[in-house]
Amino acid sequence: MLRLSADMNCNLAVPRHVAIVMDGNGRWAKKRYLPRFFGHKAGVDALVRVINACADRGVEYLTVFAFSSENWKRPEDEVSGLMGLVLVAVTKYLAKLARDGVRIVIVGDRNAVSDRLRAAWLEAETATQHNTRITLSVAFNYGGRWDVVQACKQAVAAGLTADQITEQALSGYMAMRHAPDPDLFIRTGGEVRISNFLLWQVAYAELVFTECLWPDFDVQALDAALADYAGRERRFGAVTAAPAGAGGG
Numbered sequence: 001m002l003r004l005s006a007d008m009n010c011n012l013a014v015p016r017h018v019a020i021v022m023d024g025n026g027r028w029a030k031k032r033y034l035p036r037f038f039g040h041k042a043g044v045d046a047l048v049r050v051i052n053a054c055a056d057r058g059v060e061y062l063t064v065f066a067f068s069s070e071n072w073k074r075p076e077d078e079v080s081g082l083m084g085l086v087l088v089a090v091t092k093y094l095a096k097l098a099r100d101g102v103r104i105v106i107v108g109d110r111n112a113v114s115d116r117l118r119a120a121w122l123e124a125e126t127a128t129q130h131n132t133r134i135t136l137s138v139a140f141n142y143g144g145r146w147d148v149v150q151a152c153k154q155a156v157a158a159g160l161t162a163d164q165i166t167e168q169a170l171s172g173y174m175a176m177r178h179a180p181d182p183d184l185f186i187r188t189g190g191e192v193r194i195s196n197f198l199l200w201q202v203a204y205a206e207l208v209f210t211e212c213l214w215p216d217f218d219v220q221a222l223d224a225a226l227a228d229y230a231g232r233e234r235r236f237g238a239v240t241a242a243p244a245g246a247g248g249g
Ligand code: FPP
Pocket: 022, 023, 024, 025, 026, 027, 028, 040, 043, 044, 047, 065, 066, 067, 068, 071, 085, 086, 089, 090, 138, 189
């Protein structure tokens, strides 16, 4: 990890797009002798805090990993608890998020979720579609490899020839096509891996890993991650730093 002193060429900009793996809910609950569900519940409250703090700091896009394609392998009661929690959270927070100017977009395979959850997602997207303060993308039943495969399938179905399949063309079929690539990728909970999140899009993201468990991730922890990002030099594969405002990732 390259760290630069203040007189060097630092990119002090706020990241346009922050992506977060919200890990550590289960351990947070265990430390308190509570069932894992309570960790996820506290995780929802942390998320609501972070959405507003990001918006206040000028982050335009926030993308969170709420349920991975692999999370179906968890015990049945935890999966159904999470599904129920998400439904309740949408009902509880939608009006507030809509009022706060948050646009909600769901990314992932909706086929496997219940009709009720699908309807709640649609309601959340429709109710907030014209909001512009920040775009919250919730990755749910999402996997980075799933996304690449579904994008390829769409490109083939649209009749693209091998020559027409370019990085730019494929990006247009990705589930995250509504957003620039993440500038900053944060993972809480101490694990140091990507875990199949936004594989295509994080190619040039700055990575920040923290021991902090997701329900404890507060405004100070967010600011520390943003400060870490601000101290990085982004080169996008070149020798010198990219010009200010270059790309979205
Ligand atoms: C990982 O912690 C966390 C999850 C699998 C779920 C994250 C989901 C939320 C915070 C709810 C999101 C809600 C909405 C409405 C978008 P873990 O269970 O793997 O924790 P551990 O590593 O400590 O076991």
